[in-house]
Amino acid sequence: MGEATAAEARPRSQDLDLVGWLVEQLQERINAGEITAGTWLRQAHLAEQLGVSRTPVREALRRLQAMGAVEVIANRGARVRLPSTRDIIEVYELHGVLQGYAGAATAAFITSEQLERLAAAARLFRQVVEDLRTRTLGTAEVQRRWYEANTRFHMVIIEASGNRHLAEVVEGLHRKVPRNLTWIALGNDVRRLEKDAAEHAMILDAITRGDGAAARELLISHARHAGELLIRTVDEIGPGYSPQWR
Structure with a gap:
């Protein structure tokens, strides 16, 4: 989101609604990789970029710290937090449980319209693999897709x-x-992306067949594989990751 667009979209009220909007803006940019792990978040720059004063930015960073997305280091400031190995293990164990539960229920209750949307997403995964292999699109566009x-x-x-x-x-x-972070783990390796696309295709097949038990197991396995890959990626980045400034 550009600076002008962000400024136009922000709430007019300079109160808790504005802080909540700032939290959403920053969290989305972190999730999408626009603000990467290790980036130092300068209050003055963020305030100017988002068209607000420093006070709501400071409160938004406090909320992001409480949510685990940002860490505040004494005499240094706030930066986007790189998750620990324990974070990844615990989060992806829960992802597996929740996605597995959802997959089993979906196999029983999914509508034809929802199934078509699921199949369209699976086709997009295959197209992403082809785009990366042939280099017909830039890396940023492949990542977006x-x-x-x-x-x-x-x-x-x-x-x-x-x-x-x-x-x-x-x-x-x-x-x-x-x-x-998942893209960082997958994005430069066509074989990893092929495996990821194949796992999604298998999940789609189980749901299409109405096999809830298979969908559950495949989604649990998918989450476990993603967690293992992320752990290796975070280990490679290491605790001394180089900071940027925002």
């Missing part, structure tokens, strides 16, 4: 499960481990 496919696929499963509160719980987990 993979992010779109992944979001659509898993949100359809959650929606079709019929549990109205599940999306909120899953979104809370995404705040602990930004989605863009």
Whole structure:
């Protein structure tokens, strides 16, 4: 989102609604990889970029710290937090349980319209692999399409499960481990993306057949594989990741 657009979209009220909007803006940019792990967040720059004063920015950073997305270091400031190995293990264990539950329910209750949207997302995964292999699109556009496919696929499963509160719980987990880290783990390796696309295709097949037990196991396995890959990626980045400034 550009600076002018952000300024136009912000709430007029300079109160808690504005702080909440700032939290959403910053969290989305972190999740999408626009603000990467290790980036130092300068209050003055963020205030200017988003068209607000420093006070609501300061409060928004405090909320992001409480949510686990940002860490505040004494005499240094705030930076986007790189999740720990324990964070990843715990978050992806929960992802597996929740997605597995949703997949089993979805296999029983999914509508034809929802199934078509799920299939369209699976096709987009395959196209992403081809785009990366042939280099017909830039890396940023390939990443955007993979992010779109992944979001659509898993949100359809959650929606079709019929549990109205599940999306909120899953979104809370995404705040602990930004989605863009998954792309960092997958994005430069066509073989990894092929495996990821194949796993989504298998999940789609199980749901299409109405096999809830298979859908549950495949989604649990999918979450476990993603967590293992992220742990290796975070280990490679290491605790001494180089900071940027925002």
